[in-house]
Amino acid sequence: MAQLIKDKTIAVDTWKTLELAESETPETVALPAGDIIFPLPVWQARKTEIISTCKRIGLLIQPDERVEDVAGDLEYFIVIAVNFPKFVDGRGYSTASLLRQRYAYQGELRAVGDVLHDQLFFMQRVGFDSYALKDGKNAAHAVNKGFSSFGDVYQASTSQPQPLFRRRS
Amino acid sequence: MYKYDAIDRQLINERVEQFRDQVSRWQAGELADDEFRPLRLQNGLYIQRHAPMFRIAVPYGMLNAAQLRRMAHVARKYDHGYGHFTTRHNLQLNWPKIEDVPDILAELAEVEMHAIQTSGNCLRNITTDQFAGVAADEIIDPRPLAEILRQWTTFHPEFAFLPRKFKIAISGTEQDRAVTWFHDIGLHLKVVDGQVGFTVIVGGGLGRTPIRGEVVRDFLPWQDILTYCEAILRVYNRAGRRDNAYKARIKILVQALGVDAFAKLVEEEWAHGKGGPATITQAEYDRIAAHFTAPAYESLGETALPEEKAFRRWVDRCTQPHKVAGYTAVTLSLKAHGVAPGDITSEQMEVVADLADRYSFGELRISHEQNIILADVKQADLYAVWQIAKENGLATPNIGLLTSMICCPGGDFCDLANAKSIPIATAIQARFDNLDYLFDIGEIDLNISGCMNACGHHHVGHIGVLGVDKNNDEFYQVTLGGRQGNQAKLGKVIGPSFAANEMPDVVEKIIKVYLEQRSDEERFLDTFDRIGIDPFKNRVYEGRAHGKAKAADKETA
Ligand code: HEM
Ligand code: SF4
Numbered sequence A: 001m002a003q004l005i006k007d008k009t010i011a012v013d014t015w016k017t018l019e020l021a022e023s024e025t026p027e028t029v030a031l032p033a034g035d036i037i038f039p040l041p042v043w044q045a046r047k048t049e050i051i052s053t054c055k056r057i058g059l060l061i062q063p064d065e066r067v068e069d070v071a072g073d074l075e076y077f078i079v080i081a082v083n084f085p086k087f088v089d090g091r092g093y094s095t096a097s098l099l100r101q102r103y104a105y106q107g108e109l110r111a112v113g114d115v116l117h118d119q120l121f122f123m124q125r126v127g128f129d130s131y132a133l134k135d136g137k138n139a140a141h142a143v144n145k146g147f148s149s150f151g152d153v154y155q156a157s158t159s160q161p162q163p164l165f166r167r168r169s
Numbered sequence B: 001m002y003k004y005d006a007i008d009r010q011l012i013n014e015r016v017e018q019f020r021d022q023v024s025r026w027q028a029g030e031l032a033d034d035e036f037r038p039l040r041l042q043n044g045l046y047i048q049r050h051a052p053m054f055r056i057a058v059p060y061g062m063l064n065a066a067q068l069r070r071m072a073h074v075a076r077k078y079d080h081g082y083g084h085f086t087t088r089h090n091l092q093l094n095w096p097k098i099e100d101v102p103d104i105l106a107e108l109a110e111v112e113m114h115a116i117q118t119s120g121n122c123l124r125n126i127t128t129d130q131f132a133g134v135a136a137d138e139i140i141d142p143r144p145l146a147e148i149l150r151q152w153t154t155f156h157p158e159f160a161f162l163p164r165k166f167k168i169a170i171s172g173t174e175q176d177r178a179v180t181w182f183h184d185i186g187l188h189l190k191v192v193d194g195q196v197g198f199t200v201i202v203g204g205g206l207g208r209t210p211i212r213g214e215v216v217r218d219f220l221p222w223q224d225i226l227t228y229c230e231a232i233l234r235v236y237n238r239a240g241r242r243d244n245a246y247k248a249r250i251k252i253l254v255q256a257l258g259v260d261a262f263a264k265l266v267e268e269e270w271a272h273g274k275g276g277p278a279t280i281t282q283a284e285y286d287r288i289a290a291h292f293t294a295p296a297y298e299s300l301g302e303t304a305l306p307e308e309k310a311f312r313r314w315v316d317r318c319t320q321p322h323k324v325a326g327y328t329a330v331t332l333s334l335k336a337h338g339v340a341p342g343d344i345t346s347e348q349m350e351v352v353a354d355l356a357d358r359y360s361f362g363e364l365r366i367s368h369e370q371n372i373i374l375a376d377v378k379q380a381d382l383y384a385v386w387q388i389a390k391e392n393g394l395a396t397p398n399i400g401l402l403t404s405m406i407c408c409p410g411g412d413f414c415d416l417a418n419a420k421s422i423p424i425a426t427a428i429q430a431r432f433d434n435l436d437y438l439f440d441i442g443e444i445d446l447n448i449s450g451c452m453n454a455c456g457h458h459h460v461g462h463i464g465v466l467g468v469d470k471n472n473d474e475f476y477q478v479t480l481g482g483r484q485g486n487q488a489k490l491g492k493v494i495g496p497s498f499a500a501n502e503m504p505d506v507v508e509k510i511i512k513v514y515l516e517q518r519s520d521e522e523r524f525l526d527t528f529d530r531i532g533i534d535p536f537k538n539r540v541y542e543g544r545a546h547g548k549a550k551a552a553d554k555e556t557a
Helices: A040-053 A067-076 A091-102 A117-126 A139-145 B006-027 B033-041 B065-078 B098-109 B143-153 B222-239 B250-257 B259-273 B282-292 B309-318 B346-359 B379-391 B422-431 B435-441 B500-517 B524-531 B534-541 B545-556
Strands: A003-006 A009-011 A036-039 A057-061 A077-084 A108-113 A130-133 B045-047 B052-057 B062-064 B082-085 B090-093 B168-171 B185-192 B195-202 B214-221 B327-332 B343-345 B363-366 B372-378 B446-449 B463-470 B473-480
Touching (some): A003 A139, A040 A057, A040 A067, A057 A067, A067 A091, A091 A108, A091 B222, A117 A139, B006 B098, B065 B082, B065 B098, B143 B222, B195 B222, B214 B222, B250 B259, B309 B327, B309 B379, B343 B346, B346 B363, B346 B379, B372 B379, B422 B500, B463 B500, B473 B500, B500 B524, B500 B534, B524 B534
Parallel strands (some): A036 A057, A077 A108, A108 A130, B168 B185
Antiparallel strands (some): A003 A009, A003 A130, B052 B090, B062 B363, B082 B090, B082 B343
């Protein structure tokens, strides 16, 4: 199980992510009950059904999926999980920036997949506030050091929308 | 020169501690090799042929004497007592130990130096023209904007894991000396109707698929450069290919979409960021620009120089016109014959630092041609500078000439090499050792790379040499007619490749054709443009009808 870090502490994960078996399609897959994170194609295919049956809805976005396509739906999601299939695939950082800055998404923004200690500082800066740390990693050390690598930052981004040059006295 | 404030200093100190923690977690097995790799690369640390290789940043080529002394010390204490200047304003050490790198970084941080983003798939070191601020043909000093860009690129959270490396060059002179047409983003400062801005070029690059960049915006007000670059980078980060490292550079994206469609995507993206908080303020520009004011020049007239032939020769080749009367910019050649181009020993670094302190306001520049520049020398001091430089092997009067070649580390150090490059450079230098002859030949850029990654810029050499591998043997392919500058262009391959020991002959034949064909004062490149590639081809492959066929056979084998 991935260890969840939320608001800079180790937390219990109440969410399950819907995974499709080979034989299933977004149109046919059974929609489970509970706190479910739905892959984007499932959301797109079954939106009305999901809205009418689920109290709390999560969304999973892959690196090549466009947030633009669900920009109008953001009010429905309690959590949006952005997948990093490999930690060196940096598309998720732009996804997060867009969600927070352009589409003003206010809910939980979770990094999932190959999420490592050394990416946490950057991830929090683009707007993530929860992280499903990769299995086998030292979550305590990550919480301790991963968020506080630097005391200040030069450029504007989600966590600090004013660049340093507008804040320097 | 830019001086750190408390926050800049804090950031690089924190970087040292972050990297120390990463190295120790890697040593403890908490970070796998694969996980550590991008982290160490973003800190300029490669694992190469013999040992780790470590790349220290010299942002936009500016250094002070204390920094160069520290590099001398670091090279002596942690390496073999020398370093290698690259084509991208960096100094490479070829033999440090990984476990020493945190300590090296700590020593560098004390003099405001670092290795941040000198490698890896991130925003790399910003480069510019070595004569920035003093060039007679300068329109706008690019250094304040280069520093503003440096800060913006440093630890940019959205763009630390790009599809591939990303290089930005900025030029503020009439003649481009920063190879802006061959960078991921090339920025040309200009003034239109009294307003300062940039021509923005995107998608240039050398490497295995060399492409000249395209203008995506003819004029961008300087205040908008950060928001506009964000837009370019966001488009690239999202749409750039990640399935194939060879097709991952932004140049491939620009070509695939076409420049107009690409520019349109950037404009759409920019519409959201334009005018936002990252728009540069005049106050910030002024704050940064105050670091780059002119040093305390004296009012001097032009000085008459001694007639001594050797000295005059050096002045001819190694000095550059200066904005201020009575001053000149001196290039110290790191292209002494018999030495690997760009190599400098710790002792030489110390001599150069002393020269800077005594004769050039304590500052230095690194050029992408792998030399060091003293930018503000009084003409009256030239003779003294020359004597000290000469005693220390730094006054070879060959800047711009055949033996001042650009050359990558090649097979002697680099794991990716198909062939050695340094011995080729040395052999050509040995062949053209006669200074009168060299002077007579005149301006020629000879650039050598050990593989198609093109670290030695062979595509933009008037004569380019590329190491290729055939059946595990080292061969060299020759290109002609490439050039940097405003008319930047890729060279053309002349034909089948040559063995290492043929290379001095090949170059000599090319030179002979030029000397026979040139009209008065014509430079090599002008002759080449006038007569075309065939006369050179014919001479080089003359009498090799069989050889040529044989070589061609081999190539298809
Ligand atoms: C020995 C360690 C080095 C390694 C492993 C290395 C690796 C590479 C690789 C893989 C590329 C191709 C990148 C791409 O097309 O995406 C490249 C390009 C390049 N490297 Fe190096 N390099 C090394 C040293 C150097 C040095 C010493 C210099 C300067 C002399 C340099 C300057 C460049 C330049 C200018 C390019 C061309 C970039 C472009 O496409 O415009 N590199 N290098
Ligand atoms: S051109 Fe090739 S051989 Fe030379 S340094 Fe670059 S990667 Fe190495």
